[in-house]
Amino acid sequence: MFHQHQKIKLALVDDHKLFRKGLKSLIDMLGPQYEVIFEANNGKDLQSLLTPDNSPDIILLDINMPEMDGFSTVKWLSTHFPLIKTLVVSMVEKEETVVSMLKLGVKGYLCKDVEPKELSEALNSVYNKGFYYTDFITGKLLHAIQQDNNGDGYGNGNQSYQLNERERDFLKLACSELTYNEIALQMSLSPKTIDGYRNALFEKLNIKSRVGLALYAVKNGLVHL
Amino acid sequence: MFHQHQKIKLALVDDHKLFRKGLKSLIDMLGPQYEVIFEANNGKDLQSLLTPDNSPDIILLDINMPEMDGFSTVKWLSTHFPLIKTLVVSMVEKEETVVSMLKLGVKGYLCKDVEPKELSEALNSVYNKGFYYTDFITGKLLHAIQQDNNGDGYGNGNQSYQLNERERDFLKLACSELTYNEIALQMSLSPKTIDGYRNALFEKLNIKSRVGLALYAVKNGLVHL
DNA sequence: TAAAAAATAAGGGTTTTTCCTTATTTAAAA
DNA sequence: TTTTAAATAAGGAAAAACCCTTATTTTTTA
Numbered sequence: 001m002f003h004q005h006q007k008i009k010l011a012l013v014d015d016h017k018l019f020r021k022g023l024k025s026l027i028d029m030l031g032p033q034y035e036v037i038f039e040a041n042n043g044k045d046l047q048s049l050l051t052p053d054n055s056p057d058i059i060l061l062d063i064n065m066p067e068m069d070g071f072s073t074v075k076w077l078s079t080h081f082p083l084i085k086t087l088v089v090s091m092v093e094k095e096e097t098v099v100s101m102l103k104l105g106v107k108g109y110l111c112k113d114v115e116p117k118e119l120s121e122a123l124n125s126v127y128n129k130g131f132y133y134t135d136f137i138t139g140k141l142l143h144a145i146q147q148d149n150n151g152d153g154y155g156n157g158n159q160s161y162q163l164n165e166r167e168r169d170f171l172k173l174a175c176s177e178l179t180y181n182e183i184a185l186q187m188s189l190s191p192k193t194i195d196g197y198r199n200a201l202f203e204k205l206n207i208k209s210r211v212g213l214a215l216y217a218v219k220n221g222l223v224h225l
Numbered sequence: 226m227f228h229q230h231q232k233i234k235l236a237l238v239d240d241h242k243l244f245r246k247g248l249k250s251l252i253d254m255l256g257p258q259y260e261v262i263f264e265a266n267n268g269k270d271l272q273s274l275l276t277p278d279n280s281p282d283i284i285l286l287d288i289n290m291p292e293m294d295g296f297s298t299v300k301w302l303s304t305h306f307p308l309i310k311t312l313v314v315s316m317v318e319k320e321e322t323v324v325s326m327l328k329l330g331v332k333g334y335l336c337k338d339v340e341p342k343e344l345s346e347a348l349n350s351v352y353n354k355g356f357y358y359t360d361f362i363t364g365k366l367l368h369a370i371q372q373d374n375n376g377d378g379y380g381n382g383n384q385s386y387q388l389n390e391r392e393r394d395f396l397k398l399a400c401s402e403l404t405y406n407e408i409a410l411q412m413s414l415s416p417k418t419i420d421g422y423r424n425a426l427f428e429k430l431n432i433k434s435r436v437g438l439a440l441y442a443v444k445n446g447l448v449h450l
Numbered sequence: 451t452a453a454a455a456a457a458t459a460a461g462g463g464t465t466t467t468t469c470c471t472t473a474t475t476t477a478a479a480a
Numbered sequence: 481t482t483t484t485a486a487a488t489a490a491g492g493a494a495a496a497a498c499c500c501t502t503a504t505t506t507t508t509t510a
Contacts, residue, residue: 016316016337018344022247027256091241112241120241166487176436179466192489199469209402209496210467215435218443218450225315225444239508391457404496417459434466435497 005036009055013046013073014039014089014120016061019112023060023089030120043068055081057143058126061106063090063097064221071221074104085126089119090221096205097220098140099208108132163204164211168222170197175217233259233352234280238271238298239264239287239314244337248285248314248344255345268293268301280309283351286331287444288315288322296446299329310351314344315446322445323365333357388429393447396424399435400442 001098014020024036033058040046042065059077063070066142074086088101091112098109110118118134125132163171166187173183180198183190203206205216217223235252238247249261261279265271267290284302288295299311313326316337323334332351335343343359350357350414388396391412397406405423409416427433442448 018251018314018335018337018339018341019247020242021341022244025250026243026247029250090299110243112243114243116243116246131488162479165484175436175440177386177437181466190489192491193487195490196488198467199318202468207402208468210436211400211439213403213442214439215400215450219441225440253482389456406496415456415459417461418457420460421458423497427498433498 008123009035009037009057010123011046011050011056011059012036012039013042013059013065015041015065016062017041026116026119027123030123032179038148042066043070043073046073050081055084058065058066058085058087058090058107058123060087062091063088063101064224069221071100071104074101074106078105087126092219092221094219095140097117098137102137104203108134109137111136123168163201167197167201170194170212171201171217172222174188175214175223231278233258233260233348234260234282235348236271236275236281236284237264238263238267238295239289240266241287242266251341252348253345255348259348268295268298271298272301275306276389283312283332283348285312285314288313288317288326289449291449294446296325296329297386299326299331303330310355312347312351312357315320317444317446320365321442323362327362333359334362336361338423389428392422392426395419396426396438396442397447399423400439400448 012020012023020039027034027036034077034186037054038049040049044067046059047068061070061073067072068076072086072089077084077086084106085107085202087108088106088112089112090097093111097155100128100142108122108131110122122132168182169187173186174180179184180194181191184194187194198210198213201213205212207213207216218225237245239248245264246291248266252259254262258377261394263274263281264370265274269292271284272293286298290298293301294367295313295315295368302309302311310332312333312335314335314337316324317321318336326334333356334356335347338351347357352420394412399405400409403411405418405419409419414417422431426438430437432441443450
């Protein structure tokens with residue numbers, strides 16, 4: 001085993017300081033090969049801290065965060081810092097979320113209830129191999145692919161439940177006590193268009209009611225509680 | 226400063242292993258005066274691990290957990306192990322939740338985004354003084370009291386928004402895609418009674434729509450995502 | 451056990467949500 | 481510049497949600 005010339009630089013992005021500090025503590029215990037160079041509360045915070053001079057090898061990233069969530073952060077990173085590898089650490093286990101994140105190019109996905117041992121495996125794997133694929137991830141992907149093949153009109157290769165910007169905007173507002181008419185006003189759209197968005201989401205997400213929409217939004221970190 | 230004869234025994238109850246391990250790591254760093262004697266995934270898990278021979282001084286308890294949540298756990302502890310002190314560590318910051326927990330007799334309430342320093346202060350305070358009251362807690366209590374005094378018919382001393390068993394049952398079902406009629410069937414009640422429950426909750430919780438109900442339930446850990 | 455309080459239920463009406471189908475406008479691709 | 485595709489919008493109707501008032505039953509309390 002030869003000498004490691006440089007420490008592996010990490011950054012932590014999570015809106016719960018206690019979790020972040022705990023995570024940092026666990027990482028410190030893994031040994032001196034890892035160094036947490038900074039922590040951020042959310043994507044916005046990360047944007048201000050991240051510079052070419054101060055950039056980590058791997059970012060451990062939460063999804064559900066205020067101001068700027070994991071999705072937006074990964075997208076931003078992929079254009080501005082494409083060399084940084086992202087490892088998601090989230091409590092969200094939903095297939096849609098995992099698959100969406102992988103499509104965006106994250107290098108691994110950990111649930112917050114894994115063993116600390118898996119954290120170190122993930123970090124090593126992402127740094128050395130460039131990715132960390134577990135049975136968890138494979139299972140989600142497989143299931144997603146299988147669903148794509150059932151000929152429901154959404155499948156054949158492209159994203160079956162990937163929501164576009166407008167739908168996400170709508171979904172966030174649907175997750176409030178606004179009436180659909182009020183949402184239409186907010187979005188400067190006809191109530192009938194809103195009607196269409198709702199129906200599209202119902203079909204895409206296999207949901208039957210507005211409560212379902214709200215719950216989906218929460219589960220997938222589109223809104224914060 | 227004199228010798229501490231006995232370590233302060235702690236137990237951690239949280240459904241996210243990585244958070245638990247991080248928390249344990251932070252506690253271990255506080256010094257040898259604290260010892261985490263066991264960890265549990267949720268209330269049910271705690272029930273099976275907790276015996277008179279194996280009981281901690283302080284339990285650090287999450288709220289939103291599957292199987293058995295923080296509310297039920299605290300209630301159970303207060304009858305079966307009244308001497309154990311409970312310190313809530315949750316991401317929930319809603320006044321209702323904080324106040325309800327305090328009414329149930331927890332000795333302190335920490336949000337998951339506090340500094341680790343506050344964790345150690347809280348543990349010391351709970352162990353030495355029996356409680357840990359912060360401005361955060363006082364603020365919530367004060368606000369709750371002030372609301373009680375506005376003569377809205379719910380106040381005068383008793384719980385203004387404490388939900389009873391039946392209302393909680395209903396709320397959980399309302400947080401689904403079931404129709405109110407279907408909920409009535411499930412609960413073996415008339416749809417008109419359900420109507421009454423909904424209206425009562427709307428008023429108590431200052432909510433205007435079913436989406437609001439669902440969101441409230443999620444925020445307060447009545448349902449798990 | 452009588453009175454008070456809480457839980458359960460009904461009547462009846464308004465608004466919002468939900469579900470179809472089809473049409474127009476705008477943007478992208480060939 | 482056609483052809484296609486995507487976003488936006490309309491009409492019309494049925495179901496569900498929402499709201500207010502009052503009545504009955506059950507449970508608690510005095």
